Amino acid sequence: MINIALAKGRLAEEGYKVFKALGYSVPAMEKKSRKLIFESPEKGLRFILVKPADVPIYVEKGAADLGIVGKDTLLEKDRNLYELLDLGFGKCKFSVAGLKGEDKNFYPGPLRVATKYPKVAKNYFLKRGIAIDIIELQGSVELAPIIGLSDVIVDIVETGNTLVENGLEVFEDITPLSARLIANKVSFKTKNGVMETLIEDIQRYLHRQDVEEKEEDLKKQHFAKEARSHAVD
Numbered sequence: 001m002i003n004i005a006l007a008k009g010r011l012a013e014e015g016y017k018v019f020k021a022l023g024y025s026v027p028a029m030e031k032k033s034r035k036l037i038f039e040s041p042e043k044g045l046r047f048i049l050v051k052p053a054d055v056p057i058y059v060e061k062g063a064a065d066l067g068i069v070g071k072d073t074l075l076e077k078d079r080n081l082y083e084l085l086d087l088g089f090g091k092c093k094f095s096v097a098g099l100k101g102e103d104k105n106f107y108p109g110p111l112r113v114a115t116k117y118p119k120v121a122k123n124y125f126l127k128r129g130i131a132i133d134i135i136e137l138q139g140s141v142e143l144a145p146i147i148g149l150s151d152v153i154v155d156i157v158e159t160g161n162t163l164v165e166n167g168l169e170v171f172e173d174i175t176p177l178s179a180r181l182i183a184n185k186v187s188f189k190t191k192n193g194v195m196e197t198l199i200e201d202i203q204r205y206l207h208r209q210d211v212e213e214k215e216e217d218l219k220k221q222h223f224a225k226e227a228r229s230h231a232v233d
């Protein structure tokens, strides 16, 4: 049996879609419920739904053989495991942001930084040689600069809507992020045959997705060109 830890929330949904597309569906998972564990003995899989921040520890300790989690969580938790694949969904970035128009020179500091990701923030500002005070929050970090709790935030930005709607803007981008497939180091060796098949299946699926996306882009470009040429006629 292969145990797979999925980060409850947006990544679990996308992650499950990958397994479903590969024929490893577990119909019970598609129903709305409060269940946290789903087995498919005939397919040799068991999915467990855990808090995003807990996925790395489940995998490091071997409670899960595989996991799907954001690169943001991997950078923050820094656990001893294998990062196998970039799954291409859950795309966003880590940024430093603050009140619009207040992108001040960060010196002399210390800069007050509100974040759910203290390790990432410390590493980033350490490399920049900027002294900081971390204000660790569990969410809604965009509030901190608005009410004067911090000078800036370090957080995930996807569309940028949360920043805009709260009168903030990106000052600096730190790094791009996306969902990753991770593995327990021992399971990777001992359950090698089954794991390898699963990983190869996922790789083939990602490749197909990539090709389909490129074809779709080409089609869009073609139609846009046609529309432009008709407009000129």
Ligand SMILES: Nc1ncnc2c1ncn2[C@@H]1O[C@H](COP(=O)(O)OP(=O)(O)OP(=O)(O)O)[C@@H](O)[C@H]1O
Pocket: 007, 008, 009, 010, 011, 051, 052, 053, 069, 070, 071, 072, 073, 090, 091, 092, 139, 156, 157, 158, 159, 177, 178, 179
């Ligand atoms: N706006 C976003 N766009 C794309 N991916 C995101 C976005 N926000 C978060 N993610 C990714 O999804 C993961 C899970 O985020 P989600 O919002 O579901 O849970 P969370 O708020 O981090 O955790 P919790 O449920 O414990 O509060 C993040 O770790 C990140 O990789």
Ligand SMILES: O=P(O)(O)OC[C@H]1O[C@H](OP(=O)(O)OP(=O)(O)O)[C@H](O)[C@@H]1O
Pocket: 138, 139, 140, 141, 142, 155, 156, 157, 158, 159, 160, 161, 162, 163
């Ligand atoms: O750029 P956007 O598309 O607006 O997305 C960014 C928002 O998404 C995440 O919040 P989440 O929904 O996880 O809520 P949280 O504040 O509880 O972390 C992140 O912390 C930002 O607040």
